[in-house]
Amino acid sequence: MGEKNGREENGEIPFGLNMQILSDELEALGISHFFYRRDEGCLRGIRFFQKGEKLEEFYVYMVFSDSMQEDFRSCERISFLVLDDLPIERFSFTSSIIYVTGITEHLQFYNQIQQIFFKYEEWERRMCWAMRMENPLDQMLLICREIFGNPLFIHDPDFYILSCPYHTGQMLQWEKAARNGREMVPLETINEFKVDEEYLQTLKTRSVSMFSASLRGYRVLYMNLFDGEHYEGRVCVDEVERGFRRSDYLLLEYVGKMVQACLKKQRLFWLNMGSDVEASFIRILKGEETDAQSISDLLGYLNWERNQHYLCLKLIAEGEEFQYMTPDGIFGHIETQITNGYAFFYEKSIAVVVNLTLEKAEISEILSRLAYFLREGLFKLGASSELFEFDQIREGYEQASVALQYGRRSKSMIWYYHFEDYAMAYMMEQASRNISPRLLVSGVLRTLKEYDEKNHTELYHTLELFLQLERNTVQTAKELFIHRSTLFYRLERIQKLTKLDLEDPGQRQYLLFSFELMREFSKS
Structure with a gap:
């Protein structure tokens, strides 16, 4: 019993057979038999009956003809x-x-019963294994x-499907919300x-029950899930592939307990996770969060996926109004306009992912939504480019900072700045950190500038405009107010x-x- 309690504390609920399952x-094996008096599930194995042995309720005892004279009424x-054919009067009414x-073949029959126990022991083991998987409900x-x-x-409770890993055409077809x-x-x-009275009554049941085929055309065995008095939904079995057995009631009761344990475990996890979301984001921005499981947990909590598209924003206050606003007030304003975002403080600024x-909005639309908040709160905002996976969040925040x-x-x-509007200036500054801009630029430009200064011509400006207008001679001549x-x-x-080759795209880009x-x- 001590082992049983320890396993329950770990979320591994032990399963015991009852005589109905046997x-x-x-019956499935085609073995003729009669069954009297149903019991609760507590059986863990089979033993041969031996006179004088102390009997335990966790075993089923096989009785042979040599025990015909035995009186079992004291065996509660x-x-x-x-x-x-031992008279039933020889047994206790509690048996x-x-x-x-x-x-x-008694030994062969004993082995058949033993195999039944092995089957359900293996089921219990696999159910406990599923509890530790990434998608435990689907696995179970x-x-x-x-x-x-x-x-x-x-x-x-809202009829959202928490798990349905196997679906047949005979079942209800789910809709996408x-x-x-x-x-x-x-x-x-x-x-x-x-409006169905039968269904409304089912919401109150605490044990495994059957819902008739009146609405769906097939019966449904179900167990409601409760957290105290709070209804959390239900686990259902659709009778579409084989007929129900009486033992399915006990089996579903066990499944319901496992599902409730799993949901409770997830609630505790999300409760802890909720207080750690901000810390997780901060570790990501600092480059300290590299554990794949931690990132997977964060995405699961937010109902986000790794390969979805993202945007990073960075806000700083320009005025004193910022210090009079509470964090909840600031984040509330932001998240009212961006329902699928998360805002938090980071290094004396506000970060938003x-x-x-x-x-389902373009970056320009999101920035427009925040314009009033930025203006009234005297905030300035930097925005990243569109990010194509969650793993780019740290670099995206760097882009927002640069913008x-x-x-x-x-x-x-303006109140907000988009990285793509300043990307060229950033790249040029980065490129000139170790090499002087004078040495980074093409020597062609120096040649043309020197020629223009000496001969009072405009070859430098002509080439610049010609390239900017993508070598359109008509437009270039028009802009320069000269004949073609x-x-x-x-x-x-x-x-x-x-000696330029303007047909070379690489040369044009460098110029x-x-x-x-x-x-x-x-300018500098």
């Missing part, structure tokens, strides 16, 4: 497999008895289908349940001076980068 298994709450006829229901011979599913994309019982069926996939830094440096009057023939003359002169770097260099 009776149903014997003991289970017997009787292989001869459960299966009379088996036509058995000649798949294992249970082998025992019940029918598909199982679990739904919550428009609000969150989760599978749920069809709305039409839910509305039928709301947005799930773009679930938010904020460069945006504020530009003295722009003059433009062709200038381009020919540039080619002779520099454009050089022009941009020269502009930034001249």
Whole structure:
């Protein structure tokens, strides 16, 4: 019993057979028998009856003809497999008895019973194993289908499907909820349940019960799940592949206990996880969170997925109003506008991670939603590019920081800055950290500048505009207020001076980068 209690504390609920399970298994084997008096599930094995031995309620005892004169009435709450016609009056009314006829090979029959116990011991072991898996409910229901011979599913109080790993065409077809994309019982069926007296009565039952075939065309064995007085949903078995057995009631009771233990374990985990979400995000931004399981737990808590698209935001306060706002007030304002985001304090600023996939909005729309809050709260905001997986969050926050830094440096009057608007300036600054901008730019530009200064020409500006307009001669001539023939003359002169090959896309890209770097260099 001490071992049993220890296993229950670890969430591993032991399973005991009852005589009804043995009776149903014997029937499946085609062994003729009669069963008297049902019992609770507590059996862990089989033993031969021996006179004078102390009998225990955790075993079923096999009785042979040599015990015909034995009186078993003093054996309270003991289970017997009787292989001869021993009068039932010889047994206590608290005992459960299966009379088996036509058995000649006693040892073979004993082994058959032993195999039944082995079958359910293995089921119990696999159920306890499933409790430790990443998707325990799915694993448990798949294992249970082998025992019940029918598909199982679990739904919550709002009819969302918590688990249904195996679905047949005979079952109800789940619908996708428009609000969150989760599978749920069809709305039409839910509305039928709301006015069905039989269904409304089932919500109060605490034991395994049967729901008739009146609504669905097949029966459903179910067990309601409760946390104290709070209804949490139910686990159901649909009678669509084999007929129900009486023993299915006890089996589903065990499944219900395991599911409740699993849900309780998840609630405790999410309770602890809820207080650790901010700390997890901070570790990610610092580059300290590399444990795959911790990140998986965080995503599970938020109902996010690793390969969804994300956006990082960084906010800082420009005025004193910030210090008078509570964290809940600030985060409440932000999360009212971004329902699929998480906001938290990080290094004297506010970090926001947005799930773009679930938010179903463009970055520009999200920034527009926050404009009023930014303006009224005197905040400035930096936004990353669109991130294509959760693992890019740390780099995305770096992008948001860069956008904020460069945006504020530009003295722009807008309240938010997008990284892509400042990416070129950032790349140029990074490129010139170890090499002077004068040496980074193409020598062609210096050649043209020197030629222009000496000859009072505009070859430098002509080439810059020509490349910016993607070598469109008509548009370039128009912008320069010159004739096209003059433009062709200038381009020919540039080619002779520099030996440029403007058909080479690499050269064109380098020249454009050089022009941009020269502009930034001249500003500084």
